[in-house]
Amino acid sequence: MSEHKTGHGHGHGVSAGADRKWLVRALVLIVGFMAVELVVGLIAGSLALITDAGHMLTDAASIVLALVAIRLAARPAKGGFTYGLKRAEILSAQANGITLLLLTAWFLYEAVTRLIDPPEVQGALVLVTALAGIVVNVAASWCISRANRSSLNVEGAFQHILNDLYAFIATAVAGAVVWWTGFARADAIAALVVAALMAKAGWGLVRESGRIFLEAAPAGIDPEAVGEQVASVPDVVQVHDLHIWQITSGEPALSAHVLVRPAADCHAVRAGIEEIMRSRHRLDHTTLQVDHADESRAEHCEGSHGPTYRFTERS
Structure with missing residues (x-):
């Protein structure tokens, strides 16, 4: 799903x-x-x-x-x-x-x-x-x-x-x-x-x-911290292809591929992530692809861009 x-x-x-x-x-x-x-x-x-x-x-x-x-x-x-x-x-x-x-x-x-x-x-x-x-x-x-x-x-x-x-x-x-x-x-x-x-x-x-x-992250937003926050959301297993940029001044945007536990509710997880992005980082323009993790595969996507954040990495 x-x-x-x-x-x-x-x-x-x-x-x-x-x-x-x-x-x-x-x-x-x-x-x-x-x-x-x-x-x-x-x-x-x-x-x-x-x-x-x-x-x-x-x-x-x-x-x-x-x-x-x-x-x-x-x-x-x-x-x-x-x-x-x-x-x-x-x-x-x-x-x-x-x-x-x-x-x-x-x-x-x-x-x-x-x-x-x-x-x-x-x-x-x-x-x-x-x-x-x-x-x-x-x-x-x-x-x-x-x-x-x-x-x-x-x-x-x-x-x-x-x-x-x-x-x-x-x-x-x-x-x-x-x-x-x-x-x-x-x-x-x-x-x-x-x-x-x-x-x-x-x-x-x-x-x-x-x-x-150059599609740099907006000043004041640390992509690594955002990735760790998303990975710490309950039922999230992994986050990759995380991108944060500005369409124009005052319009930051985020996209990411999020993997959740096989039995998790994708809709609820997505809503939780979006609320965190809005409340903590004022990121209202978000595009999230949420999939169930395939435990038989070490990596869900080949050639993903940027770091990968996993549940085990959160503090």
Whole structure:
């Protein structure tokens, strides 16, 4: 006897329509101020402001990609795309991360160049623009915080803007230093701070999106511990082909082949395992194949993937 059962959990708390509304509001704020900042940065001769404007360009791009990904992810699964296009948001997040890393390299080069040969910088203009940027970024951050941040895509856009907020603070400090002391290198130092923040955010997005593409287990879930828990369920003899991955951010999934004692109730065992997965690991999307163990065979499946967990292995 065998049984295949799939359960689904898709509660994210915020609708895609609400996400789009808040993201569009943030986008309008970002694009509007970015244009102003670029012009002022060129007039003031401030690399820190130009760097901030470049960062805001990636902010805008991340929000646009998030909006596109939300629309694609909402399409129903069909044809060869059995999960739909939910991973479009992960592609978006990875593109955001790579863009941040590339811009980081360029801004680092420019900052070091200006540290060696600092140009004249209008500190007062830099300070006023950076203070205005702080206000705009606080407003944009608040807008995106209202969207569903369990999505790696939306979280990526939020991290972009949050890092830009910190960057504006550094730029404001640099503008004040240049204005009050005439130390022009403060502008390049602020640009280095911005570049460091961009590198941190970019690497985080690339790392997390890469884990999803490589089918790694979600952070915080130990597959070995899960396997031992399943093997400890009453009447379970063996667990193999255990896989835990993320379909997209916020949607972890599990599949496994479970062997139970010949006289056991497959339905009851499956229900017990699913309850453990839901309550302990928030794994609502499970696919379990439950079979009676064949005591005449040492292994039920040939070439199973990953470790095998047996009743005798539990503590």
